[in-house]
Amino acid sequence: MRRKKTDIFVGIMAACVCMAQAIPAFAAQQDLVGMNPDGETQAETQVKSYLTGENVPESIGRRRPVAVMLGNNISGAPQSGIGHAGVVYEAPVEGNITRLMGIFEDYDGLERIGSVRSCRDYYLYYANEFNAIYAHYGQASYAVPYLEQHVIDNLNGIKMGNLAYFRTTDRKAPHNAYTDAAHLQAGIDAMGYSQEYKEDYKGHYLFAEDGVEIVPEDGITANLVKLDNFTDNHPWYEYDAESGEYKRFQFGKEQIDELDNQQLTCDNIILQYSSCPPYGTDSYLNVDATSGGDGKFITRGKAIDIRWEKDSEWGITHYYDKNDKEIQLNQGKTWVEIVQNDRVDSVTYQ
Known part of the structure; x- marks a missing residue:
């Protein structure tokens, strides 16, 4: 196994009334430093992210x-x-388009998240x-029973209108609904949702240990x-051996984050083959998210080839290799692609 470079971050703390003094860089895996009521420094505990496997502050x-x-x-990209x-x-x-769902744990500094679109039942x-906590702006009819039963x-x-979301003037509806940390928190508080994980939740993926690739x-x-x-959108990924990440493209060009114009990247890609028939004569898809x-x-x-199965209808999907061993992901971001069973041959590798 190859060793992976440790990410570094630089912390800068204001000091003195007349001048600011820079604090030396610390390794990302060290605890973040704060101040207690007595003026002494104290460390914020670091934990393994359930989303990326990386070390992050416990508060995140x-x-x-x-x-x-x-x-x-x-129009939405x-x-x-x-x-x-x-x-x-x-x-x-x-309509042969795709929709994305981003799962965020560290979103406090984002001035926009979106545009936010409507729910589909399989999501x-x-x-x-x-x-x-699932954020959406409306829903397809087939999702209504689940939402009414409050399965999530x-x-x-x-x-919730302007309480949890806001609209911008730089795009036309329905592509101009966004949220941010303040709006999300207002919505969460209004609904009385806990922001603590369930006591029995132990995470989703298995990740490589620190420094292991x-x-x-x-x-x-x-x-x-x-x-x-x-x-x-005809998306594709290109591997960058120097960074160890995949760069994401669609619509014939780099896919970027509009906030910083940076190209999207990830460390892991999971293709999950699924049955995706329409609901009867309706155009909405009945994507199978449970059968494996x-x-x-x-x-x-x-x-590599894998198989997927869920531990219960509303439980976690696990992925296994040819030896029936649950796969380990590299630490970092993951994209999960739901690929139609009858279009698997349209995915190519070079």
Whole structure:
């Protein structure tokens, strides 16, 4: 196994009335420093993020995340804040377009998250796997029974209006609904939702240990992964061996976060093959999020076959290799791609 460079961050603390003095850089895995009532320094405990496996402050890593529905047709892209999501799901919706769901634990500094779009029933299953608070602006009819039964804590823009969301003037509706930390908190407080994980929640994925890099054995080459199963945005990923990350593209160009114009990247890609028939004669899709199936795990320029299964209907999806061993992910961001069973052959690797 290869060793991975430790990320470094620089902390700067204001000091003195007349001048500011820079504090030396500390390794990211050290505790963050604060002040107690006696004026003495105290460390904030670091924990392993349930989303990325990385070391993060406990105030972030043990606060329930929010799972935000994001538009992803040509009018809905680029999205704002998506580069800060620890996990992103992409699944097909009606009209051959896709919709994204970003799962965020560290979102306090984001001035915009969105645009926020409507719920599809299968996304409720995915969000619940992370014990997330689900943020959406409206819903398809097939999601209504689940929302009425309150299978998941959710913030519905149709009902909460300007309390949990706001609209901008730089885009036309419905692509101009956004949220941020203050609006999310207002909605969460209004609904009385706990922001602590359930006591029995132990996380979703298995991650590599600090400093360890996972390179799948016997994997096929996957330096370029093209998802032409999605016929509207035609997304693809390109592996950057120097950073160890995959760069994300769609609509023929780099996919960026509109907040900082930085290209989206991830360390892990999971392809989850699923049945996606329409609901009868309706255009809405009945995506199977529970029955299990096959897929691919892609990381560090390699791809291996996997299978997925859930431990219960509303429980966590687990991914296993050919030896029936649950896979370990590299620390970092993960994209989960829901690939239609009848379009698996449209995914190519180079």
